[in-house]
Amino acid sequence: MKIAVLTSGGDAPGLNACIRAVVRAGHHYGYQVIGVKRGFKGLIDRDFVSLSPRDVGLIINRGGTILLSSREDRFFSYEYRKKAVENLKKEGIDCLFVIGGNGSFQGANLLAEEFDFPVIGIPKTIDNDTYGTEYTIGFDTAVNNAVESIDKIRDTSMSHERIFVVEVMGRDSGFIALASSIASGADVALIPEYPFPIFRIVETLIKARERGKRFSIIVVAEGVAPARKIAGILEEKLKPYGFGEVRHSVLGYIQRGGSPTAYDRITASRFGVFAVEQFSKGKTKIMVAMENGKVVPKPLKVSFGRIKKPDFSDFQLNNILTL
Ligand code: F6P
Numbered sequence: 001m002k003i004a005v006l007t008s009g010g011d012a013p014g015l016n017a018c019i020r021a022v023v024r025a026g027h028h029y030g031y032q033v034i035g036v037k038r039g040f041k042g043l044i045d046r047d048f049v050s051l052s053p054r055d056v057g058l059i060i061n062r063g064g065t066i067l068l069s070s071r072e073d074r075f076f077s078y079e080y081r082k083k084a085v086e087n088l089k090k091e092g093i094d095c096l097f098v099i100g101g102n103g104s105f106q107g108a109n110l111l112a113e114e115f116d117f118p119v120i121g122i123p124k125t126i127d128n129d130t131y132g133t134e135y136t137i138g139f140d141t142a143v144n145n146a147v148e149s150i151d152k153i154r155d156t157s158m159s160h161e162r163i164f165v166v167e168v169m170g171r172d173s174g175f176i177a178l179a180s181s182i183a184s185g186a187d188v189a190l191i192p193e194y195p196f197p198i199f200r201i202v203e204t205l206i207k208a209r210e211r212g213k214r215f216s217i218i219v220v221a222e223g224v225a226p227a228r229k230i231a232g233i234l235e236e237k238l239k240p241y242g243f244g245e246v247r248h249s250v251l252g253y254i255q256r257g258g259s260p261t262a263y264d265r266i267t268a269s270r271f272g273v274f275a276v277e278q279f280s281k282g283k284t285k286i287m288v289a290m291e292n293g294k295v296v297p298k299p300l301k302v303s304f305g306r307i308k309k310p311d312f313s314d315f316q317l318n319n320i321l322t323l
Pocket of ligand 1: 010011125126127169170171172222256
């Protein structure tokens, strides 16, 4: 038996740990393992590389992906998906493991539905916004990266008695913003899922000042509005109350890189081994998911068309702790 693995979409710390797990679990079950370069692009271009257990040595601690990644527009066209499946069949692949997010799972599902090709999805994205699983590989590292940066920004915020608006990643979701806000003791988390109007931010900051706190951090998910814009609005609104400049900082790709945390390495290893075990039991067209802290299989389609939201209780918790 021969299996193939690819990484697709935005990179996330822990991808290499997951590739390693798929390759070594594959070896454990007696399968040959092929790596597909640059995600779905490599499927279309037949850019395949053989992966032995030794080829994935010394990568568990590395960020990024040794298989490279891409977002491949050609995959939206049936003609190219057909080519991809032909290439997989020519190579004798019995199952394709797609380590990806929502978009990648939809691509994988098309191969399963249109060509009856066996696929298994393994969820990764620093945004943690894949429906159907409590966790996606990379989130913990991204949050830790953000917290480390916010802690540093707080030094300046405190020393200069300034308000800072810090923008974190999350095009459509506020998981990183909320978690990094709670973990860094920020005053406000602005996330797309649970709005917090400007007048309430102003109120919160005025109350903080009344309590003697002369600096504040506001964490905003990029999906809400640019930090620069929010900082500008707040500066205007707060001027009458004697506040000074409001600065902003955009953390950007710093969050997506670097060595994965132990949690991401362990979770990526669990997800990868579990995926191969499922294949060994004849189960495909599924995604690996975390539910109540356990790794479970779910139909791949579960993740489509639904929005995963952070717990409202965490949003409330953040507000209670900053009061
Ligand atoms: O990986 C998810 C994410 O980090 C989003 O939060 C962000 O908007 C997006 O990727 C940006 O990625 P790229 O610049 O690679 O398209």
